[in-house]
Amino acid sequence: MDSDKTEIFIETKRLYLRQWKPEDKKVFYELNCDPEVMRYFPSVLTLEQSNELADKIIALIEKNKWGLFAAELKLSGEFIGFIGLHVPTFEAAFMPCIEIGWRLHKHFWKKGYATEGALAVLDFGFNSLNLSEIISFTSKQNGPSMAVMERIGMKRDYSGDFDHPKIEEGHPLRSAVLYRINKQGFTGFNNKK
Numbered sequence: 001m002d003s004d005k006t007e008i009f010i011e012t013k014r015l016y017l018r019q020w021k022p023e024d025k026k027v028f029y030e031l032n033c034d035p036e037v038m039r040y041f042p043s044v045l046t047l048e049q050s051n052e053l054a055d056k057i058i059a060l061i062e063k064n065k066w067g068l069f070a071a072e073l074k075l076s077g078e079f080i081g082f083i084g085l086h087v088p089t090f091e092a093a094f095m096p097c098i099e100i101g102w103r104l105h106k107h108f109w110k111k112g113y114a115t116e117g118a119l120a121v122l123d124f125g126f127n128s129l130n131l132s133e134i135i136s137f138t139s140k141q142n143g144p145s146m147a148v149m150e151r152i153g154m155k156r157d158y159s160g161d162f163d164h165p166k167i168e169e170g171h172p173l174r175s176a177v178l179y180r181i182n183k184q185g186f187t188g189f190n191n192k193k
């Protein structure tokens, strides 16, 4: 494990959240081409699309010093997916905003990693970036993602339900829910090492 050679932005009990390494892209494609991981997205990604997305994420972290961080298991050094912050680029009533998001390889589901990393990302957003509010959204069908939002203290804004403009009309994943949390509502992060 050579995280010391990569800039680490956040450390939790079990994770480093850091800039991506070139070798992360291989595992990122493994999860992006997996229909189970991509069940709540319109399609799986090709290798080219997956690498393009990784490069975009890497460039944004390079520029802003924050973003959709690569999540690495401290114990094994494995890249497990991303957890971090992003500025969505579509038109919606709740823009401008900063969203929190996550996508993990299915080998690493059901271990609490998304929740652990996301709590640390909220702490980073509110206390290092001094954001006043962080939002999250997902397809109405994405129960596992909504469960993470709820576990980290986000509240559903029922007036914020929307049709995702990047998903075609009539598509079953188009109908989306909106969750919010503000700095006052964030009760803290105590899962540091």
Ligand SMILES: CC(C)(COP(=O)(O)OP(=O)(O)OC[C@H]1O[C@@H](n2cnc3c(N)ncnc32)[C@H](O)[C@@H]1OP(=O)(O)O)[C@@H](O)C(=O)NCCC(=O)NCCS
Pocket (backbone or CB within 6 Å): 036, 037, 038, 040, 101, 102, 103, 104, 105, 108, 109, 110, 111, 112, 113, 114, 115, 116, 137, 138, 139, 142, 144, 145, 147, 148
């Ligand atoms: C969304 C996603 C990250 C959620 O993963 P997850 O494994 O359900 O969530 P967590 O990592 O927080 O793990 C929580 C689960 O681990 C369990 N767990 C096991 N060991 C644990 C531990 N040591 N600490 C905490 N929780 C633990 C919890 O009980 C919980 O299980 P439950 O849901 O049965 O109650 C995952 O489903 C995913 O990557 N999906 C594909 C991409 C996606 O849809 N992203 C969102 C797009 S908006």
